[in-house]
Amino acid sequence: DGGITQSPKYLFRKEGQNVTLSCEQNLNHDAMYWYRQDPGQGLRLIYYSQIVNDFQKGDIAEGYSVSREKKESFPLTVTSAQKNPTAFYLCASSPGLHNEQFFGPGTRLTVL
């Protein structure tokens, strides 16, 4: 059963802590993405990766980091430098250039 999985579904973090959100896909897609969704703001791109060992900053990369060591995995670390990290985080993938993007179920991060 192909798809994109994200874990955990809910995550609570204390201020000053780094946390890592997991994203895995078994669709054999080359490109992967991380978005952040806030109420009334729509989806905003954090980072994207076209191929393994390569990634690019999106519109709001400050306070976040990523890695792409395997084709199927694209973890996102929310660092303590991110000033307002409470949000719904969505991972997506696409086959490649000019293709539609498919989304995972999301991780809701709350900073206490």
Add this chain to the structure above:
Amino acid sequence: QKEVEQDPGPLSVPEGAIVSLNCTYSNSAFQYFMWYRQYSRKGPELLMYTYSSGNKEDGRFTAQVDKSSKYISLFIRDSQPSDSATYLCAHLAGAGSYQLTFGKGTKLSVIP
């Protein structure tokens, strides 16, 4: 000027009605157009993907693109309560761009 404008709603219709959802965009580089459906606290689900002006139909859903007017629409026929969700339009520029630009979404309620 925002790149993608989408009426946030909320839009309430009776069951069985025809629903029209719309987006306008300003960037003439946009070549690929998508509509996503997002249920509360879930990841967006791809409904339609098109790259040419005109209509594309899939079951009860029809996507319409008018590149000359920079206007896209999604029509839902015989709307059902299960169609109640937020609908997001998304646009992708050509020439190697991976970055989707999203509208903020229209919240639709279909009343039984």
